[in-house]
Amino acid sequence: MIDKIVQSIAEALQGVQDGATVLMGGFGAVGQPDELIEGLIEQGAKDLTVVANNAGAGKVGLAKLMEAGRVRKIICSFPRSAGSSVFEELYRAGRIELEIVPQGTLAERMRAAGAGIPAFYTPTGAGTKLAQGKEIREFNGRPHVMEHALKGDLALVEAWEGDRWGNLTYRESGRNFNPVMAMAADLTVAQVHHIRELGGIAPDAVHTPGIFVKRVVRVHRGAPWV
Amino acid sequence: MWNRTQMAARVAQDIPEGWFVNLGIGIPTTVADHVPLDREVILHSENGILGMGPAPVPDKVDAWLVNAGKQPVTLRPGGSFFHHADSFGMIRGGHIDLCVLGAFEVAENGDIANWATSENDTAPAVGGAMDLAAGAKRLWVVMDHTTKDGRPKLVERCGYPLTAMAAVQRVYTNLAVVDVVPGRGFVLREIAPGLSLAEVQSRTGATLHADA
Numbered sequence: 001m002i003d004k005i006v007q008s009i010a011e012a013l014q015g016v017q018d019g020a021t022v023l024m025g026g027f028g029a030v031g032q033p034d035e036l037i038e039g040l041i042e043q044g045a046k047d048l049t050v051v052a053n054n055a056g057a058g059k060v061g062l063a064k065l066m067e068a069g070r071v072r073k074i075i076c077s078f079p080r081s082a083g084s085s086v087f088e089e090l091y092r093a094g095r096i097e098l099e100i101v102p103q104g105t106l107a108e109r110m111r112a113a114g115a116g117i118p119a120f121y122t123p124t125g126a127g128t129k130l131a132q133g134k135e136i137r138e139f140n141g142r143p144h145v146m147e148h149a150l151k152g153d154l155a156l157v158e159a160w161e162g163d164r165w166g167n168l169t170y171r172e173s174g175r176n177f178n179p180v181m182a183m184a185a186d187l188t189v190a191q192v193h194h195i196r197e198l199g200g201i202a203p204d205a206v207h208t209p210g211i212f213v214k215r216v217v218r219v220h221r222g223a224p225w226v
Numbered sequence: 227m228w229n230r231t232q233m234a235a236r237v238a239q240d241i242p243e244g245w246f247v248n249l250g251i252g253i254p255t256t257v258a259d260h261v262p263l264d265r266e267v268i269l270h271s272e273n274g275i276l277g278m279g280p281a282p283v284p285d286k287v288d289a290w291l292v293n294a295g296k297q298p299v300t301l302r303p304g305g306s307f308f309h310h311a312d313s314f315g316m317i318r319g320g321h322i323d324l325c326v327l328g329a330f331e332v333a334e335n336g337d338i339a340n341w342a343t344s345e346n347d348t349a350p351a352v353g354g355a356m357d358l359a360a361g362a363k364r365l366w367v368v369m370d371h372t373t374k375d376g377r378p379k380l381v382e383r384c385g386y387p388l389t390a391m392a393a394v395q396r397v398y399t400n401l402a403v404v405d406v407v408p409g410r411g412f413v414l415r416e417i418a419p420g421l422s423l424a425e426v427q428s429r430t431g432a433t434l435h436a437d438a
Contacts, residue, residue, distance in 0.1 A: 079349050100352055107310035108311055128391075
């Protein structure tokens with residue numbers, strides 16, 4: 001019997017190595033797998049490269065992981081947001097590397113990794129400093145920037161519900177980067193708010209088919225997430 | 227001079243029924259408040275929403291439903307959710323009719339600078355601005371005509387790091403509505419009440435051509 005459901009956050013994160021590239025879902029706080037991210041602090045992996053849209057806020061989740069000194073580099077589109085003081089202090093002190101990627105290019109680089117496309121050309125960023133050092137090629141009379149696929153060793157995602165085959169559905173704008181990251185890593189771990197019986201998620205409603213998911217763990221969050 | 231509410235309303239006046247529209251953070255977001263309810267304009271949000279509605283009343287806030295500025299919003303009947311790669315496929319693939327952004331500078335060749343204020347900005351944040359500027363069918367900018375200390379924001383060439391090249395079609399400011407016409411530059415379409423062409427030109431860093 002296939003059973004991807006694990007009983008604890010610790011079990012969900014077993015085997016994560018130092019130096020891993022970790023994709024973290026979420027857009028701001030919505031759809032962000034905070035319990036798994038905080039589990040990484042306990043788990044102990046260090047020298048991590050983190051890929052996320054934002055660079056954490058407050059003192060929880062990604063901000064807490066960075067504060068614990070576990071993150072060597074962050075790849076994101078929008079590091080500067082309300083409450084991102086942990087990142088800003090580390091960055092000013094030269095204790096964290098930053099790679100800025102336009103948001104759509106960030107999503108597409110991971111989609112490409114999951115879909116077996118090593119690189120692609122995009123009009124986004126052409127003629128800007130984010131294209132410096134990258135191959136430029138003209139298509140239809142317009143310059144395009146070559147961008148490489150971005151693959152993770154580990155993806156941490158948050159879904160609304162999941163089953164023992166790893167099928168996932170997301171809730172409202174909590175979907176965001178999660179399905180794209182789920183397909184772009186060797187080990188995808190999903191934290192879910194509800195575990196359903198196999199067949200309990202309507203086949204037409206599955207957003208991420210279980211083929212992309214290795215482990216599923218239930219989290220218990222209170223308001224406002226219920 | 228127009229105030230910020232009037233600037234947003236002026237933009238909304240030019241958005242026809244049926245367009246898919248992405249509104250940036252700041253004044254652009256408030257454009258939605260001025261589109262009449264019986265004119266169906268479908269709002270897109272980068273984080274995977276079509277058919278976005280206004281902010282909820284305080285006791286109806288849904289934590290799972292935020293806009294690109296991470297503020298609570300609502301969903302209209304007919305709305306949908308999708309993931310980030312699809313969301314930016316809509317943008318990059320030319321399916322979004324209009325994007326409205328704020329800017330630090332717009333140049334007469336349509337270049338826009340709106341994400342970083344120097345080459346050495348500490349931790350600049352680009353978000354989806356480059357994707358939207360390069361991908362939407364039309365890019366309109368709404369911004370003050372000058373900086374707080376009076377420097378023109380409509381210029382011959384951008385001094386700040388670019389967001390995209392030759393991307394802007396129209397600029398709405400507190401003083402005027404200006405089109406960016408390839409090969410011609412800034413063309414003045416409308417002047418705020420009480421101002422003359424000479425007054426607007428004196429606060430503009432490039433030639434304003436007469437509408438003709």
